Amino acid sequence: MGFAHPGHPEYGETPGVEVTTGPLGQGLAEAVGLAIAEKHLAAIYNQAGDTSSTDNNHTPVDHFTYVLCGDGDLMEGISHESCSLAGTLGLGKLIVLYDDNLISLDGPTELSFTEDVTMRFEGYHWHVQMVHDGNDLVAIEKAILAAKAETTRPSLIRVRTVIGYGSPKAGTSKVHGEALGTEALKATKKNLGFPEDKMFYVPAEAQAHWDKCKEKGKKEMEAWEAKFAEYKKAYPVLGEQYARTTSMKLAEGWEKELPVFPAGPDAKPVATRNAGQVVMNAIAKVVPELFRRRG
Numbered sequence: 001m002g003f004a005h006p007g008h009p010e011y012g013e014t015p016g017v018e019v020t021t022g023p024l025g026q027g028l029a030e031a032v033g034l035a036i037a038e039k040h041l042a043a044i045y046n047q048a049g050d051t052s053s054t055d056n057n058h059t060p061v062d063h064f065t066y067v068l069c070g071d072g073d074l075m076e077g078i079s080h081e082s083c084s085l086a087g088t089l090g091l092g093k094l095i096v097l098y099d100d101n102l103i104s105l106d107g108p109t110e111l112s113f114t115e116d117v118t119m120r121f122e123g124y125h126w127h128v129q130m131v132h133d134g135n136d137l138v139a140i141e142k143a144i145l146a147a148k149a150e151t152t153r154p155s156l157i158r159v160r161t162v163i164g165y166g167s168p169k170a171g172t173s174k175v176h177g178e179a180l181g182t183e184a185l186k187a188t189k190k191n192l193g194f195p196e197d198k199m200f201y202v203p204a205e206a207q208a209h210w211d212k213c214k215e216k217g218k219k220e221m222e223a224w225e226a227k228f229a230e231y232k233k234a235y236p237v238l239g240e241q242y243a244r245t246t247s248m249k250l251a252e253g254w255e256k257e258l259p260v261f262p263a264g265p266d267a268k269p270v271a272t273r274n275a276g277q278v279v280m281n282a283i284a285k286v287v288p289e290l291f292r293r294r295g
Helices: 026-045 071-075 077-089 117-123 137-149 182-192 204-234 236-246 272-283
Strands: 065-069 094-100 127-131 155-160
Touching: 026 065, 026 071, 026 077, 026 094, 026 236, 071 077, 071 094, 094 137, 117 127, 117 155, 127 137, 137 155, 204 236
Parallel strands: 065 094, 094 155, 127 155
Antiparallel strands: none
8 A cells, every 4th residue: 555645745735744845945944944943942941950860851852853855955045045054053953964866857967066065064064974875874874973963063964875776777867857667667676676566565574664663753752741741840831831832822912012103194104124123022022932033
């Protein structure tokens, strides 16, 4: 059993999709936003707690943001702006794995993308590593662990892969934006040891592995919820605020803080950006989830 997954899945249309990424590079920028949110939430809600205890229940926000991106994402302008910001903010819990397969839709990336990606990201103040074989899972794991150990800079892991690995069209643009076709698909399955007559096939050992992952995730979620219950007892105001903001609900009566601007022919004009500043400053005390640039 299986279902056809869209190439560009949208929120609300495909199970498990939390954001619609749309154009190339937008997903990477959204990931930077998620990493900013993690750092912001951790700064507000994580508490030192009982330092004599090895089991600290007072850090509800403590996770990494992982990204899988390709050449097309890094070609887009939005990736430059967002990744520059990530470096400036020192988002040490943002880890990007770059599928560096040297192929774009029209052919080799050298036709249109010749920049030195390593130097570019080092210029952004990122931690950069290179894994030369995308099938070397041990090397990838080591790189991820090294990235997690780097706490002051976001990390880019360049992973050299072969697009269409195992297929007769491997390493070419022919497997970038078009279907393999019946014969090439059979040959690919044969090369990889899969049954040639089955579609949407998931080997039993792979299914068993993912079932274990689901159980692991369920247990970790239950453990987090138990710790958060303790957190709410220790910090009831922060606990209630965290629960409210992460469920995307505004505080009761927040709109009462909105300022009123004079209207009519005698009213003095106010620049839009100045009016926006007045509004944000007015509601900041009742909308703690509001992000504001300081300085």
